[in-house]
Structure formats: structure tokens, C-alpha cells
Amino acid sequence: MKRFAGxxxxxxxxxxxxxxxxxAPVSEPVRLETFEQATQMLERTAAERRRxxxxxxxxTHGSQGFCGELVVARVGGxxxxxxxxxxxxxxxxxxxxxxxxxxxxxxxxxxxxxxxRAGVRAGDRILSVDGAxxxxxxxxxxxxxxxxxxxxxxxxxxxxxxxxxxxQLLRDSQETSARVEPVRACPIQLSTATSPxxxxxxxxxxxATVPLGLLRxxxxxxxxxxxxxxxxxxQLFDRDGDDLVTRESRADRIGQIMAARAGFDPMAAIAAxxxxxxxxxxxxxxxxxxxxxxxxxxxxxxxxxxxxxxxxEAIRSTARELSEKLARGExxxx
Amino acid sequence: MQAEAxxxxxxxxxxxIGAASRVxxxxxxxxxxxxxxxGDDLTPAAGLGWTRRTWARNIHEPAAxxxxxxxxxxxxxxxxxxxxxxxxxxxxxxxxDSPTYExxxxxxxxxxxxxxxxxxxxxxxxxxxxxxxxxxxxxLFMQESEQVNAYASSNRRGQAFAVVNRPIVREARTGDLAFxxxxxxxxxxxxxxxxxxxxxRADREAQADYLGAYLVxxxxxxxxxxxxxLFTSLMERDDIEGLSLEPLRNRSHPVTPARTLALRETLEExxxxxxxxxxxxxxxxxxxxx
Numbered sequence: 090m091k092r093f094a095g096x097x098x099x100x101x102x103x104x105x106x107x108x109x110x111x112x113a114p115v116s117e118p119v120r121l122e123t124f125e126q127a128t129q130m131l132e133r134t135a136a137e138r139r140r141x142x143x144x145x146x147x148x149t150h151g152s153q154g155f156c157g158e159l160v161v162a163r164v165g166g167x168x169x170x171x172x173x174x175x176x177x178x179x180x181x182x183x184x185x186x187x188x189x190x191x192x193x194x195x196x197x198x199x200x201x202x203x204x205x206r207a208g209v210r211a212g213d214r215i216l217s218v219d220g221a222x223x224x225x226x227x228x229x230x231x232x233x234x235x236x237x238x239x240x241x242x243x244x245x246x247x248x249x250x251x252x253x254x255x256x257q258l259l260r261d262s263q264e265t266s267a268r269v270e271p272v273r274a275c276p277i278q279l280s281t282a283t284s285p286x287x288x289x290x291x292x293x294x295x296x297a298t299v300p301l302g303l304l305r306x307x308x309x310x311x312x313x314x315x316x317x318x319x320x321x322x323x324q325l326f327d328r329d330g331d332d333l334v335t336r337e338s339r340a341d342r343i344g345q346i347m348a349a350r351a352g353f354d355p356m357a358a359i360a361a362x363x364x365x366x367x368x369x370x371x372x373x374x375x376x377x378x379x380x381x382x383x384x385x386x387x388x389x390x391x392x393x394x395x396x397x398x399x400x401x402e403a404i405r406s407t408a409r410e411l412s413e414k415l416a417r418g419e420x421x422x423x
Numbered sequence: 424m425q426a427e428a429x430x431x432x433x434x435x436x437x438x439x440i441g442a443a444s445r446v447x448x449x450x451x452x453x454x455x456x457x458x459x460x461x462g463d464d465l466t467p468a469a470g471l472g473w474t475r476r477t478w479a480r481n482i483h484e485p486a487a488x489x490x491x492x493x494x495x496x497x498x499x500x501x502x503x504x505x506x507x508x509x510x511x512x513x514x515x516x517x518x519x520d521s522p523t524y525e526x527x528x529x530x531x532x533x534x535x536x537x538x539x540x541x542x543x544x545x546x547x548x549x550x551x552x553x554x555x556x557x558x559x560x561x562x563l564f565m566q567e568s569e570q571v572n573a574y575a576s577s578n579r580r581g582q583a584f585a586v587v588n589r590p591i592v593r594e595a596r597t598g599d600l601a602f603x604x605x606x607x608x609x610x611x612x613x614x615x616x617x618x619x620x621x622x623x624r625a626d627r628e629a630q631a632d633y634l635g636a637y638l639v640x641x642x643x644x645x646x647x648x649x650x651x652x653l654f655t656s657l658m659e660r661d662d663i664e665g666l667s668l669e670p671l672r673n674r675s676h677p678v679t680p681a682r683t684l685a686l687r688e689t690l691e692e693x694x695x696x697x698x699x700x701x702x703x704x705x706x707x708x709x710x711x712x713x
Contacts, residue, residue, distance in 0.1 A: 118684060119680045119681055119684065120680075122680035122681075122683060122684050123680040126680060126683065284569060285569060285570070285571050285590030285591075285593070285594065286569045286590075302569075302590055302593070302594070305594055306593065306594075363431065363434070366431045366434065366435060367431070367434045367435045367437075367438045368435070368438060368593070369435075370431070370432055370435035370436075370482045370483065370486075371482055373428060373431045373432055373435065374428075374482070397428070397431060398424050398425075398427035398428035398430075398431060399424055401427060401431075402424075402427070
């Protein structure tokens, strides 16, 4: 029983899932323990999503120049309401762990994003946008996208800068307001999955799913950003008919540029791919098994395409090139 | 370019061996901790890891064929402070008489006491005297998988074994990993008939938790993080249905609030015994067979 809420800045905490409760009589200690577990789990999962949201915002905003007419407006945040969670225990746990209320709440403010610049904080309740009441995530999403939607429907080019939105907020029982100026971003969203796998996968045209295994495996945001940039580049640029080598090397290079433009260390890409190769040797061979057990052992392997070794040469040289450009203060867009 | 591909593949194989070695060491320590309840059928726990190139997973075969010149059994891991290290084993030694997963000795010694192991080192045959503590005769394997899982079973010959999937090894801290392996060994104790089930909680998983926690404590691993690991890895972490008040039938390791409550009680019980320096014997286990 899962519900996925809207699209403002990507993830909503409702994607965390829903608690189910039975009506069978349960002892008080078990009820408390359930509540405790739910709270801990929500806290842990939310921490992982916050980290991913920061990287997602940096990558998609930093790489807007790649997206042309695809760009969307983003404010950089995670939002949710207590009622997104089913069952009394789930709702109470969500309210405690994520500081959610009945109103739409700010769960996370992306680092360096419009919400952060406007002084919005996690825990704020969003009462209205430009005077229109906000009851659900969709209301906020529509307000953030309004300028893009209007320009598209009228066939106009997007404005260079979006007009600010006035958010009426409730903070510590006091009403306050904030002027939030949405920014351009590539439309990709990064969602999480419980899988312990290490490779992100496309789960929609503009949605990439990042397994928790990868988030836990990569301590360094710089390294993680280069892998995620690669995935985003795949989803933006892969075309039917491209061969594997073209796809991978293009995704490597554009992903590296995206990560560097987003402020991540370009040199981290090298270690990131070596680390992944050590844990998932399949990528060394471009996803192919080197040879079947039953066949002649070495002859077949030697002629195979050793994808990652070739790619790493290019990844290293791109990393050096980007580092030098950054040092000279040059623009990184190709 | 071939050299670079080889380097990456070698690194991946070394990682695999490192992870499996970590499992092997914990397994040996836990087997010894469980020994009092396994009767006389015990095997030495030397803290050694060994492999041969044809055991390598398909994807690792090129690296395994580079690392090992022939298809004999090579020592790849010597746990610090354990019997294998004291006996003088080194990484790279060839185990001449042990073509399988079990260590084979020069003569079939009975009970504890030193045994001789025939090895080859730098082309010379040697005999090392291994004085290893005895443990339950269980095998333990690490399996590549994209699932967070571990299980215990026995093969057609009645050989009991446990398997832990690699993502757990990758993500778990040592105490947590020991608890997960201990839990599986708990199942093996239950299956082996050493346990008076009537004196334990009804739920099989809770029973295995109870015994596993004791094995972990007896082996000297830290226990306090174990419950956290249960939440994060044994269950599908996003799947909050796992927190429902009813155990789900289709899950091999349903983590129910009742189960974690029970585990917490077990940890408190063990903590009390540790503070009182009392014997760490779980309730419900029959008196040592020997």
C-alpha cells in the first residue's frame, strides 16, 4: 500500500510508504515498539532522501544548460503531510520523525536552493502560495510550475528568471512569509529504492531510481554525484540506435561535466568508477560475462570488449580537463 | 588497456575474497561459541580462508586464473590472533590435502589437540601443527546477490550450512554481521535438536535471534547495534508494512515489533550475565554433551 505524492522538486515523503495496522488487540508494549520502529525507520530513510535531494538539486539545476526546452522550475525541497501516512501509528510516527502536520510541511530544504535562499526551514508549514491556499503537494507543485506551463501553452520562450512566489508559512505557531524564486533545472528526478544494489536505473523517462545500497556504499557526495550525473546523462541523451560504447562514453563525459558544474570535485569520478568496478565487476566488461564456464577459458575473453578500462582512460582525462578549467575559472559547458 | 582491465578485475576479486574472509572469521568464532551444544561432531576453527580458482564466480574467473597458477587449494586469508596464524599459516600456502571446503588433516585426530596439516610453500612441502579450538561442523558461504538475505539449511548429505548474501557483508558493521550469522547458526542449533523448544518463545525467528545473540556474546562481538541492523537490513527497509502488527507470511525474516522487543530482552539478559560474570548459557539449551 504505497502512495506517491506529486512532483515539487521530485520526491515527496509520502513515497516512504504507508503503515498498515490491524484491528487485532495488541499489547501496549508492542504498540509502543511499533511506533518506535516506525519513527526510527522514517528518520533513517529521510536522512538518505535528504542527502539525495541535495545532490539531485545541485545536479539538475547545475546542468540546466543541457536540457534546452525540457527545463522545469524547481524550488529544491521535500514536502509532506501527516495524512500521507496510513494508520494512526504511521501518522504519529511521521509527525514525530519528520515533523509533519496536517498542513503541507517542509521536510527538507535543498542545499543552495531557492527555498534555502529565501530562508524557508524544515518544519515550516506552507499555508498559501501567492494568496492561494495550499492543501496538498499538488497545489504547491502547480504554483511552482505555473510560469513554465503558461509559457509553454502560449508558445513563448521561458523567462530567463522566474517571478518569485510568495509563500505564507507557519513557523513555531507564528505566521511568516518568504519570497521564493524558482530556478531552472533539468527535469530528472532521483528516487530511492530499498534494493541493496549498487547501480542506479531508469524507472521512467525522467525518473532514475537510486538503490539504497549505492547511497550507503558511497560515503563521498562527490563520488556519488559523478555516478548519478552519468545516469542523468543517459536519460537525457540516450537515443535508440546508439551503440553501447557511444552511450557510455557520452554519459560519462556529460555526467562528469554536470557534477563539476554542480560544484562537486571532478577528480572524484575516477575513484567512484574504480570503487564500483571493484564491487560490481560486471561493469568492467560492459555488463557482459567474460566467458561461459563451459567454453575455452582465455581465448574468448581476450577478444571481449573491456568497457570500463577504456572508459576510465577517458574519465581520467575529462576529470583533469575539468579540474584545470575550474582552476582557470572557465565555463564547463561544452 | 588489457592491463587496466586486468587491474580492475583483480581488484574486484580481491574485494570478494576480503568480504568472504570477513565472513569466514566471524563464522569460525561463532562455531566455537556454539560448540558446547553440537555434541562430539566438531571441526577445528582455525580462522583460515582458502579457495581455488575453479570455485570463483564466472565474472571473477579471469582474475582467479591470474592469481592462482593451478587449480589447487590456496590459503587466501589468515585471521589475526586465531589458531591458523599461531600455527604459521601464510597467505599463498597450498593446502595439499583439502580439496573441499573442509580442512583435512594428515591423520584423523580425535577430539581437540594439535593436528598436522600438509601444505606447500614456495615449492617446498611442509607440515604445520594446528592447535585450533573445535566448533560446530557447519559450513558458511557468502553468496553474490542483490537481495538482503541470509539463510541456513543442510545439503543432501546432511551437512549443515549457512549462507549470507554479499550486500549484508558490504553494509553491516562487524557486530551486526556477527548477529545475522549467529541468527542463522541459531537455526542450525534448533534444527540439530540441541534445543528444548518448549522453553523458548514460540516464534522460530525469535528463537534463532535468542540463540544467535548468545553466540555473538560468547564470541566476544559487540551486540548493542544488532537491533538496528535488524531494522535496516533484514527487512525491506522502505517497506513499512514490515512494521505491521502481524507477521507477514511471505517473508522469511519478518521483523515484527514483538520480535525486536524479545531481542531487546535477550540483550538485557545477556548484559546482566556479563556484568555478573556469569556463564553465558542460553535457557533451553541442553547441558553440554561432552
